Every structure is written in structure tokens, then in C-alpha cells.
Amino acid sequence: MKKNWWKxxxxxxxxxxxxxxxxxxxxxxxxxxxxxxNLYFHVTMWFSMFILFIVSMVxxxxxxxxxxxxxxxxxxxxxxxxxxxxxxxxxxxxxxANFTWGAPWVNDPQLNGAAITILSYLAYLILRSSLxxxxxxxxxAAVYNIFAFTLMxxxxxxxxxxxxxxxxxxxxxxxxxxxxLAPAMRPxxxxxxxxxxxxxxxxxxxxxxxxxxxxxxxxx
Numbered sequence: 216m217k218k219n220w221w222k223x224x225x226x227x228x229x230x231x232x233x234x235x236x237x238x239x240x241x242x243x244x245x246x247x248x249x250x251x252x253n254l255y256f257h258v259t260m261w262f263s264m265f266i267l268f269i270v271s272m273v274x275x276x277x278x279x280x281x282x283x284x285x286x287x288x289x290x291x292x293x294x295x296x297x298x299x300x301x302x303x304x305x306x307x308x309x310x311x312a313n314f315t316w317g318a319p320w321v322n323d324p325q326l327n328g329a330a331i332t333i334l335s336y337l338a339y340l341i342l343r344s345s346l347x348x349x350x351x352x353x354x355x356a357a358v359y360n361i362f363a364f365t366l367m368x369x370x371x372x373x374x375x376x377x378x379x380x381x382x383x384x385x386x387x388x389x390x391x392x393x394x395x396l397a398p399a400m401r402p403x404x405x406x407x408x409x410x411x412x413x414x415x416x417x418x419x420x421x422x423x424x425x426x427x428x429x430x431x432x433x434x435x
Contacts, residue, residue: 222417228410235403242397253311254400255407260304261329263411265367267297267419268336272364275357285427287353290360291343292422294336296415301333328370335363 236255271293278286308326309319320326339359346352 221413225410225413225417228406228413232403232407232410235399236407239403240397240399242400250311250314253307255403257304257307257311259404259407259411260300260307262408263415264297264300264304266412267293267300267415268364268367270416270419271297272360275360278353278357282350284349284353284430287357288426288430289419289423290357292419292426294339294360295422296419298333298336299418300411300415301329301336305329305333323375325371325375328367328374331370332363332367335366339363 232255236252241249241251271290274286274290274293278284278290308329312321312326313319339356342359343352343356346355
């Protein structure tokens with residue numbers, strides 16, 4: 216139990232964050248109105264996805280440095296989990312966009328960058344499935360992982376800031392940090408990021424254990 220205390224933490228955080236997400240005090244913003252509550256779901260999903268992609272890339276680098284296949288397994292499973300959060304982020308974003316921009320998808324550099332990012336990581340999984348040699352698969356996947364993360368950083372972190380974008384904080388638009396947010400919103404937002412990220416780590420750890428057991432059975 217002492218080793219698994221962190222699994223209880225996201226549950227406790229959710230007990231606070233989810234009710235506050237739906238019923239807590241929020242700022243009254245032009246156009247956004249009550250849809251600003253999606254900040255707790257859409258934006259937090261992307262933050263968690265980004266953090267999990269970082270963990271995956273670090274494990275890819277560790278594999279290239281050590282050659283230990285456990286790092287390759289961790290890298291793959293964190294990407295799979297990150298993609299789950301990415302799909303949820305896109306889905307919640309489409310709902311938000313439909314209410315605020317009048318369509319579920321518009322020609323926006325951040326939206327297009329997000330779509331390309333998801334496709335690039337799906338290509339990572341296709342690359343893995345196309346190779347049989349374990350070591351070669353792990354090496355190519357690790358290198359591609361680093362490339363995909365760099366591409367994501369450029370497409371989502373840089374391009375929307377230097378081009379016209381409808382997203383807050385991009386293309387000259389003010390970010391949420393410069394809005395007069397309700398005092399209760401910030402703790403709910405940051406707690407939600409932490410909670411969802413820990414849930415992602417939990418999911419990835421389960422997948423890592425399953426994959427490790429499967430590999431041991433095959434090699435027995």
C-alpha cells in the first residue's frame with residue numbers, strides 16, 4: 216500500500232475537481248460564457264498528454280543510451296496512453312469550438328498542428344508494427360519518438376504563436392492568464408492537470424506490466 220499511495224491521490228483529487236468543474240464558480244467571459252468550464256477538461260487533457268509525451272521521449276533517450284528494452288516498453292506505453300488523452304482533447308475541443316466558433320473544426324494553426332501531431336504518433340505505432348526485429352524496432356522507434364516530439368513542439372508550441380490563431384494566448388489573442396478569472400478556477404485547473412496526469416501514469420503502468428509479462432511468456 217505504501218508503494219501505491221500515488222494511485223489514491225488522483226482519486227482524491229478528482230473528488231474535489233470534478234464537482235467543482237461542473238458546479239464551481241467561473242468567470243463570465245464574452246462568447247465563452249459557461250463553456251469556459253471545458254477549460255478543466257479540454258486544456259487539462261492537452262497538458263497531461265504533453266507531460267506523458269515527455270516521459271515517453273525520456274524513456275526513448277534512455278533506451279538509446281542503455282539498450283535496455285524496458286525503456287522501450289515504457290516509451291511505447293506512454294505514447295499509447297498519451298494518444299488516448301490526445302483523442303479526448305480533440306473531441307472536447309471540437310465540442311467547445313462548435314459552441315464558440317460555430318463549427319467543430321476551423322482552419323486554425325493549433326487545430327491543424329494537433330491533428331498532425333496525433334497522426335505522427337499514430338505513424339509511430341505503425342512503424343513498430345511493421346518491424347519484427349526487436350532491437351531494430353526499438354532503436355527506430357526511439358529515434359522517431361524524438362522526432363515526433365520535436366515536431367509536436369513546433370506545431371503546437373511555436374507555429375500558433377507566430378500565425379493567426381483563435382486560441383487564447385496565440386496569434387495576438389490574450390491568454391487565460393490575463394483574463395480576470397474567478398479565484399476558484401485556478402486551483403481546480405491545476406489540480407485537474409495533476410489528477411489526469413497521474414491517471415495517465417497509472418494506465419501506462421498497467422500496460423507496461425501486461426507487456427512485460429507477455430514478453431516473459433513468449434521468451435519462456
